[in-house]
Amino acid sequence: MNGRQRVAVLAAALWWGSLGAIGFMAVPLLFAHLPTPALAGQTAARLFSAQAWIGVACGVVLLLASREKGRAPRMDAASGALPFVLAGMLLALLLEFAIAPRIMARENLRLWHAAGSAAYVLQWVCALVVLWRVTGAAADRNACGNSR
Numbered sequence: 001m002n003g004r005q006r007v008a009v010l011a012a013a014l015w016w017g018s019l020g021a022i023g024f025m026a027v028p029l030l031f032a033h034l035p036t037p038a039l040a041g042q043t044a045a046r047l048f049s050a051q052a053w054i055g056v057a058c059g060v061v062l063l064l065a066s067r068e069k070g071r072a073p074r075m076d077a078a079s080g081a082l083p084f085v086l087a088g089m090l091l092a093l094l095l096e097f098a099i100a101p102r103i104m105a106r107e108n109l110r111l112w113h114a115a116g117s118a119a120y121v122l123q124w125v126c127a128l129v130v131l132w133r134v135t136g137a138a139a140d141r142n143a144c145g146n147s148r
Contacts, residue, residue: 005134008065012081012134015058015088016127022051023120045104048095048120055092055123059085062130081133088126091119 001009026047030040062085095116102112 004065008062008134011058011061012131015055016131018051018054019124019127022047045100048100052092052096056089059089081130084126084129088123091123091126095119
């Protein structure tokens with residue numbers, strides 16, 4: 001596995017792992033242990049905002065890692081992971097700039113919370129597919145004798 005492949009695997013693992021840790025462990029623990037749901041919600045909003053930027057940063061790293069020096073970016077990079085990188089980044093930005101402000105404003109809370117939960121889970125699935133494909137592509141290259 002070369003350096004670009006390792007960076008891609010690390011970025012994909014950080015993205016997927018952080019989504020899981022924040023959304024499926026930290027936030028439920030906030031609501032279980034903080035004194036009020038309002039305090040838990042405010043803290044969760046900050047975590048989700050940080051997570052959105054982690055997703056965007058990891059997506060940018062993955063896009064840069066898919067580009068070979070001196071060549072145009074490959075749309076089939078990492079065995080078709082690129083559409084999932086772009087979709088995951090778009091979901092992160094939608095959560096940050098379209099959905100989260102409506103939740104914080106308590107605007108049609110049931111609808112926007114459901115939309116936010118769905119977008120978050122879809123982003124988690126995108127990150128999982130990216131991780132799966134990036135690690136599979138790296139393993140395939142190593143199996144073909146292209147390892148260093």
